[in-house]
Amino acid sequence: MDMILVLEWVIKSILLILFGITGFAYTTYYERRALARIQTRIGPNRAGPAGLLQPVADGIKLIFNEELIPAKADKVLFVLAPIITVLPALIIWAVVPWGTSITISGREIPLYLADINVGALYIMAVASIAVYGIVIAGWSSNSKYPLLGSLRSTAQIISYELSLGLAFVGPIMLSNSMSMVSIVEKQQETAWFIVLQPLGFVIFFLAILAEINRAPFDMPEAEQELVGGYHTEYSGMKFALFFMAEYIKMIAVSAIAATLFLGGYSGPWVESIPWLGPIYLLLKIFILLFVFIWIRGTLPRFRYDRLMAFGWKIMLPAALINVFLTAVVIMFLP
Amino acid sequence: MTAELILFLVLALVAVGAALGLLFSRNAVYAALFLVLNFITVAVFYLLLNAPFLAMAQVTIYAGAIMVLFLFVIMLLGARKLKTSGENLWQRRLAIGLGVVLLGELVVLFFAKGWRGTLIGDIGSKFGSPEHIGIELFNQYLLPFEITSILLLVGIIGAIVLTKDN
Structure with missing residues (x-):
């Protein structure tokens, strides 16, 4: 293992984390602007040209907010919870391929951090760990609304995780591999998996909406019912970390959905010009993010019991049928 | 190395x-959180042993699914701090006794068989890969696999029956 390889990994990791953090800032801006358009408003447009400095202003405001720790909270876990929430959102990026490889000064650099042969499982593992931040935040606040909010979110995430995992199985079976890079390569050979797996894509999309607590499944933000949710007692940068985790996860699941179903980094001329790979992936992420915002702007929130019933009685059977049908088709159509 | x-x-x-x-x-x-940390560390051990599939399964199933339910129960029942009570003292004594026996066994194994005991031969590079586990599970260990799934099914049905009011 040479030092340059380690250096390469470190640089790539730092770039990914920086991308996640700036992506978070500008996704909030994107969301506010797009949502404002949907609601015939203008949205933030005062700070800087076209309001582009708004995320910076928000960040500065949050830094100077008073940090409040409730007197009866469990201090250690209360401080730890936001960190535990952000970490999975950042490390999930490790297996998302951004392109094939580029050559910088004679050295071939693959445009992904890790091409492990269990990439899809890695994503599931990290996603299942992400629940802990919410559980711990709700419990350590020592307050009834955050506790109830965190129980609801956790139950929701665990329920939809099953359908999410089953939706992964379609692309895995079609490409005969769990590596994200092979899944993209297979899609370049055949067709995008959204064509071969339309039901799988719908299930995947609905499941990730619930996984990342987005509208119409945004139980943690049901102010009318629970004041806030698991992050009610948080303020200042700790609250910002929860917010950050939520938006980074939103970008990450868009990237994963694009990789599994929309061909990932592939697109016209990407074989000859590898630099196009990241651009195509970004474009797909951008479109998927718009769909998230669009759904938030148009659909009302689900009632909690219906949300659970939908997850268990419709999503899970549909996902199982999808896996079954895919397996049968693969068996009988070589 | x-x-x-x-x-x-x-x-x-x-x-x-x-x-x-x-x-x-x-x-x-x-x-419970310490146990989660322990599970994740063990998963990293699996990674070191070239078994990424087992590592991911360990994280997803133990750390991700089972322990979340544990935490749920603890939080819902109220996590009262345990008192150092004198009850169940016989259990503690029994546990210590059994622990000493286990430790003794380990010491005997280590020193009788030497540090690098030849308990396992060379496992191929394919060991622990998803394909390998799948093929083994559905050929050689099909019966235990089916029995396990029936057990789980019975558990699910039992939970539904118990929580359903007439």
């Missing part, structure tokens, strides 16, 4: 520390 050794030692320290934390913390939530 020094890098691997250092990694192993650090991980071993974390794993043992987490296990001790689990045993000695008086707060059930902390104990």
Whole structure:
């Protein structure tokens, strides 16, 4: 293992984390602007040209907010919870391929951090760990609304995780591999998996909406019912970390959905010009993010019991049928 | 292989520390979280042993699914701090006795068979890969696999029956 390889990994990791953090800032801006358009408003447009400095202003405001720790909270876990929430959102990026490889000064650099042969499982593992931040935040606040909010979110995430995992199985079976890079390569050979797996894509999309607590499944933000949710007692940068985790996860699941179903980094001329790979992936992420915002702007929130019933009685059977049908088709159509 | 050794030692320290934390913390939530940390560390051990599939399964199933339910129960029942009570003293004595027996067994194994005992032969590079596990599971271990799934099904049905009011 040479030092340059380690250096390469470190640089790539730092770039990914920086991308996640700036992506978070500008996704909030994107969301506010797009949502404002949907609601015939203008949205933030005062700070800087076209309001582009708004995320910076928000960040500065949050830094100077008073940090409040409730007197009866469990201090250690209360401080730890936001960190535990952000970490999975950042490390999930490790297996998302951004392109094939580029050559910088004679050295071939693959445009992904890790091409492990269990990439899809890695994503599931990290996603299942992400629940802990919410559980711990709700419990350590020592307050009834955050506790109830965190129980609801956790139950929701665990329920939809099953359908999410089953939706992964379609692309895995079609490409005969769990590596994200092979899944993209297979899609370049055949067709995008959204064509071969339309039901799988719908299930995947609905499941990730619930996984990342987005509208119409945004139980943690049901102010009318629970004041806030698991992050009610948080303020200042700790609250910002929860917010950050939520938006980074939103970008990450868009990237994963694009990789599994929309061909990932592939697109016209990407074989000859590898630099196009990241651009195509970004474009797909951008479109998927718009769909998230669009759904938030148009659909009302689900009632909690219906949300659970939908997850268990419709999503899970549909996902199982999808896996079954895919397996049968693969068996009988070589 | 020094890098691997250092990694192993650090991980071993974390794993043992987490296990001790689990045993000695008086707060059930902390104990459960220490157990999660322990599971994740063990998963990294699997990674070091070239079994990424097992590592991911360990994280997803133990740390991700089972322990979340544990935490749920602890939080819903209220995590009261445990008192150092004198009850169940016989259990503690029995546990210590059995622990000593286990330790003795380990010592005998280590020193009778030498540090590098030939318990396992060379496992191929395919060991622990998803394909390998799938083929083994559905050919050689099909019956245990089916029995396990029936057990789980019975558990699910039992839970539904118990929670359903007439």
